[in-house]
Every structure is written in structure tokens, then in C-alpha cells.
Amino acid sequence: MKVLITGMDGYLGWTLSMYLTERGHEVIGIDNFSRRKNVAEVGSWSATPIKPMKERLKAFKDVFGKEPIFYEGDLTHYDFTRLIVENHKPDTIIHLGEQPCAPYSMIDVYHCNFTMMNNILGTNNLLFAIHHYSPKTHLLKLGTMGEYGTPNIDIPEGFFEIEYHGRKDRLPFPRQPGSWYHQTKVHDSHNILFACKIWDLRSTDIMQGVVHGIKTPQMTDERLLTRFDFDEMWGTALNRFCAQAVIGHDLTPYGKGEQTRGYLALRDSMQCLTLATENPPDEGEYRVFNQYDECYSVNELAEHVVKAANDFGAEVKIWNVPNPRVEAEEHYYNPANENLKKLGFKPTHTLDQELEITLSELMKYKDRISAKKDRILPTVFWRK
Numbered sequence: 001m002k003v004l005i006t007g008m009d010g011y012l013g014w015t016l017s018m019y020l021t022e023r024g025h026e027v028i029g030i031d032n033f034s035r036r037k038n039v040a041e042v043g044s045w046s047a048t049p050i051k052p053m054k055e056r057l058k059a060f061k062d063v064f065g066k067e068p069i070f071y072e073g074d075l076t077h078y079d080f081t082r083l084i085v086e087n088h089k090p091d092t093i094i095h096l097g098e099q100p101c102a103p104y105s106m107i108d109v110y111h112c113n114f115t116m117m118n119n120i121l122g123t124n125n126l127l128f129a130i131h132h133y134s135p136k137t138h139l140l141k142l143g144t145m146g147e148y149g150t151p152n153i154d155i156p157e158g159f160f161e162i163e164y165h166g167r168k169d170r171l172p173f174p175r176q177p178g179s180w181y182h183q184t185k186v187h188d189s190h191n192i193l194f195a196c197k198i199w200d201l202r203s204t205d206i207m208q209g210v211v212h213g214i215k216t217p218q219m220t221d222e223r224l225l226t227r228f229d230f231d232e233m234w235g236t237a238l239n240r241f242c243a244q245a246v247i248g249h250d251l252t253p254y255g256k257g258e259q260t261r262g263y264l265a266l267r268d269s270m271q272c273l274t275l276a277t278e279n280p281p282d283e284g285e286y287r288v289f290n291q292y293d294e295c296y297s298v299n300e301l302a303e304h305v306v307k308a309a310n311d312f313g314a315e316v317k318i319w320n321v322p323n324p325r326v327e328a329e330e331h332y333y334n335p336a337n338e339n340l341k342k343l344g345f346k347p348t349h350t351l352d353q354e355l356e357i358t359l360s361e362l363m364k365y366k367d368r369i370s371a372k373k374d375r376i377l378p379t380v381f382w383r384k
Contacts, residue, residue: 032072250319
């Protein structure tokens with residue numbers, strides 16, 4: 001298949017480009033390198049040293065015998081987006097090219113508006129380009145489980161059956177986003193559903209849980225490493241805990257630490273995205289996959305990291321800090337995740353197995369983490 005990956009320079013996009021190439025797919029990539037710029041803006045960097053794209057592509061060719069076609073460009077510019085879609089007519093577009101950080105979107109009005117413009121316009125430009133120039137293309141859009149919030153009922157995969165005043169219907173499950181970033185993801189979902197309805201496009205909306213991990217089997221050369229963010233904005237709780245453990249920093253769950261979410265190893269995220277790519281929906285179909293393996297509270301994650309760190313001879317403690325976010329800290333959480341299993345998804349690593357790999361690899365970059373340790377504790381507050 002011919003696959004276009006937007007956001008190819010990112011944590012998931014770069015890893016996926018290697019995974020799909022190894023499976024024999026033709027990969028085309030787009031990125032505007034905003035992730036690098038935005039992380040630098042807040043005074044941080046990736047724990048893993050990330051090479052410039054030119055060097056990354058050379059390493060890619062050295063290892064895999066070929067390299068992706070790559071374009072530097074911005075999806076919010078419709079003419080650029082249209083030309084790529086029209087010229088290549090990919091079988092699938094895996095859309096990862098969005099600003100993915102909740103705290104970054106909450107800094108102020110400017111960061112909120114940047115997130116809104118970048119994410120919503122980029123997705124809409126892809127929808128219009130597909131409609132006019134490549135209508136058979138499957139749009140595989142990365143959403144987030146955070147769209148659902150934490151309702152006090154089970155969470156289905158996108159849709160649910162409801163009876164109200166004696167009448168029944170199948171409707172999109174209500175969204176309860178928790179940040180301006182999550183709001184953009186909800187907008188995306190509504191826009192994609194509408195485009196599939198009026199233009200008979202085909203799309204898979206991936207409601208992804210939190211992805212963790214640092215390495216996949218394809219990263220046999222240090223130049224091929226993906227990024228690993230650990231600061232308060234760009235680092236997810238679990239990756240942040242791992243970085244804290246490596247430098248002997250207390251692990252810092254927010255608030256009561258009972259916030260529960262779905263988690264997935266990086267290598268298993270690659271498997272899920274590939275299954276969705278290789279098994280496209282029908283024309284006019286909008287489908288939703290909840291993509292995660294297991295659910296944990298933030299406190300449970302911290303306890304798993306403490307145990308894994310102890311196995312490496314590191315002693316760390318858990319220190320719950322005031323929660324900068326506005327969120328339910330104790331709640332019911334039971335999302336479905338059957339659709340990917342029906343396509344053959346089988347997790348390959350448990351949380352503890354992946355933590356062992358992550359901590360071992362992070363030890364190599366201890367100095368890079370220590371150099372930015374002042375960027376770990378929260379400074380962005382939702383009520384500011």
C-alpha cells in the first residue's frame with residue numbers, strides 16, 4: 001500500500017514509518033517540525049538525541065535499503081496539502097500531524113488558538129483534498145481517549161444505542177474533553193463523521209490511550225531513535241515517571257492520583273495502527289477504534305515504575321503534588337476495546353516488560369534528563 005504519514009518526524013510517526021516500510025509498504029512523510037520548535041520553546045528537549053531529518057533519512061536508507069519520500073510543509077496551507085494528495089493519491093493517510101499536548105494548549109490564548117488553527121484546519125484541508133483529488137483514500141485519524149472524558153457509565157467505541165421517550169437510535173457517544181487540545185480532537189471527529197456522510201469518504205477515528213515506551217525492534221541504529229519527552233508539557237505521566245526514576249527524582253502523580261486511563265506500549269500502538277491501515281473501512285464508513293491495552297490509575301503507574309526502578313538498584317519515592325488540571329481525580333472508567341481485537345490485535349508486552357526496556361534505555365541519557373529536570377514539575381494551571 002501507499003501510505004502518507006503526516007507528522008512523520010514525531011514520536012509515533014517516525015516509529016510507524018519504519019514499521020510500515022519493514023512490512024513492505026511505500027511510505028511518504030510530511031512534517032513542519034513544529035514539535036521540535038514547540039518543545040524548545042518551553043525550554044525542554046527529548047531525552048533521546050533526535051537527529052536532523054536529513055541524517056534520519058540517511059540512516060533509514062542504510063538500515064532498510066530505501067527511504068520514505070519526505071516533504072517539509074504545513075497542512076494548514078491548503079495548496080500544499082492538495083498538491084501532496086493529488087500527486088500521490090495514497091491508499092491511506094495516517095494523520096498524526098497535530099499539536100498533541102494538553103498543557104501547551106492551556107498556556108494562554110495564543111497557544112490555545114495555535115492549537116485550534118493547526119489541528120482543525122489541517123484536518124479539514126485533508127478532508128477537502130481527499131474529496132476532490134483522491135476520494136478512495138482511507139483517512140486514518142489519530143484521536144484520543146481523552147475525547148470521552150470520564151463519564152459514570154461504560155464507554156463504547158464511538159457510538160451507542162440510546163432509548164429516550166420511547167424511541168431508540170444509534171448515536172455518537174457524548175464527548176467531554178478536558179483541555180483546549182482535546183476540544184480540537186472532538187471538532188475533528190465531528191468534521192470527519194460529517195465528511196464521510198456527505199462525500200462517502202472512508203475513515204477510521206483512532207481513540208488512542210496513552211502510549212509509553214522508548215524503543216521498537218526497528219531502531220537498530222541510534223540515528224533511528226524516536227523522541228522521548230519527559231517534561232511537564234510534552235511528557236506523558238508514565239514516560240515522565242520513568243525519566244524521574246532514572247535521575248532519582250520523586251515520582252509526582254497529580255492530586256489524588258486516582259485518575260484512570262488506558263495505556264499501550266509504543267510497539268503495540270504500531271501494531272494497532274497497521275491493522276487499521278491494512279483493513280480499511282468501506283466507502284462512506286466512519287468507524288471508531290478505542291486503542292489501548294490495559295487501564296491503570298496514575299498511582300498504579302507510579303508503583304509499577306518504583307518496582308521496576310528498584311530492580312535497577314534505584315530507590316525512588318512517590319510524592320503526590322497539587323493537580324494543575326481541572327479533572328475528576330476519582331471516577332469510574334470502563335472503555336470498550338474490541339474492534340482492534342477483532343482484526344487480530346494481541347499485545348506483545350506487559351507494562352512491566354516495557355518498563356524494563358524503557359528504564360534500561362533511558363539510563364544512557366541520564367545526563368540529558370538531569371540537564372532539564374527543572375522542566376518536570378507543573379507550571380501550567382487550568383484555572384490560571
